[in-house]
Each structure stands twice: as structure tokens, then as C-alpha cells.
Amino acid sequence: MATYEEPQKPLPAFKKETDVDDAPNWDIPEEGAVRQRRFRIGGAATGWAISDRFDRILPPHKRYLGRSRRTLLIGIGVVFLLLLGLIIGLAVGLSKKSSGPKNIPLPNGAETYTGDLTFYDPGLGACGIDSTSSDHIVAISHFTFDAAQKGSDPNQNPLCRRKIRARRVNEDTGKTVSIDLTVVDRCTGCQPTDIDVSPAVFNQLSNPDLGRVPVTWAWL
Secondary structure: OOOOOOOOOOOOOOOOOOOOOOOOOOOOOOHHHHHHHHHHHHHHHHHHHHHHHHHHHOOOOOOEOOEOHHHHHHHHHHHHHHHHHHHHHHHHHHHHHHOOOOOOOOOOOOOEEEEEEEEOOOOEOOOOOEOOOOOOEEEEEHHHHHHHOOOOOHHHOOOOOOEEEEEEEOOOOOOEEEEEEEEEEEEOOOOOOOEEEOHHHHHHHOOOOOOOEEEEEEEO
């Protein structure tokens, strides 16, 4: 006797991946996010390219002058900083030199100058002359002395043994005192029109307790 077999149901048709119902639930990135992602990828690629090129020039596994690459780079950095400091120092020095006093009171005429009068304990001066505290001598500003210097020997400076006439009113006596002085030294702490004299000269021109007073002077 033959048996009856119930027909099987047909298998469901295969759906394409493009069917909307079975499509995966993916978030579509916004336009700004896409641009940002691209920018980051580009920046990383650029950094990798620079690093790769640097490694090609200076391979990290090699030795340079017996040192590692890191030690070599540190040494180069230190040398660069030293050179930079030297350049800055030279630039500052040149700017200070160029901005120095321009109106130097050289003996080119009968002009009268006004500056500070101070005194010091003299000895062997820049002109090679040995003086005492009672001599009528004067040390002129280093600006003026150096501006007239010719050659390397300060003893041969044209201003050495030149005469100047200092004049002022003494505060104690109220009288005008005028004294002729001989240039024998170079005053490093004086401005262009300042003069530094012996104690005896200062006592005649002012009260020594004042220490610094204004004075008028001229070349003879």
C-alpha cells in the first residue's frame, strides 16, 4: 500500500542585501564629522612622513661620533643655544655702543661745558704720569679720552697734558673760583662732561663734604 507524503513548503526566497527591511542599522556620519576625521588622518600621515624622512636621514640604530642619535641631537641643541646667546650678546653690545654719547667734548673750539665735579686719590694715571693729591690735575671722561685715542698706547693720547680751566662758585665763600688743570688720567665712571680732580683742587672749588657738585669747564 502506497503512503502519502505531504508536500513540503517552499523555502523563502533569498532577499537581496539591498532590501530596506534587512539593512543593518548604521549611523550615517555627518558632513562635519567626515571632514574632521579626514583632517586627523591627514595630520597623522604628515607626522609619520616627517618622522620617516628624519629616520632615513639619521637612522636611530646607528652611532654618530660614538654617540647615540639622542645624544647627538642634544649636543646640537646645546650648540645652537650657545650660538644664539652669542649672537644676542653681540647684538646688544653693538646697540649699546651705537647708542652711546655722541656729543663728546673734544678740544675743537672755545666751547664751555657743564658737568659733575668729583675728586679721587690720584696716582699713576692713564697718561703715564704719577700725581699726588695736592697737584692741580684732572681725569677726563673715558668717553672723551677714548674718542681722541690714536693707537694702542694710552700714554700717547693727544689729550694727555692738555689744559682745562674749571670754574664755579664756592658754596662756603660765595666767591667764583677758577683753576687751570692738567689732564693726566681717564675717569671710567664719568659722563662725557664730568671731570674728576685731586682733593686739593676740589677743596678750592667746593666743600669736600658735598662730594659731587656741578662745575663749568673749557679747554685751553
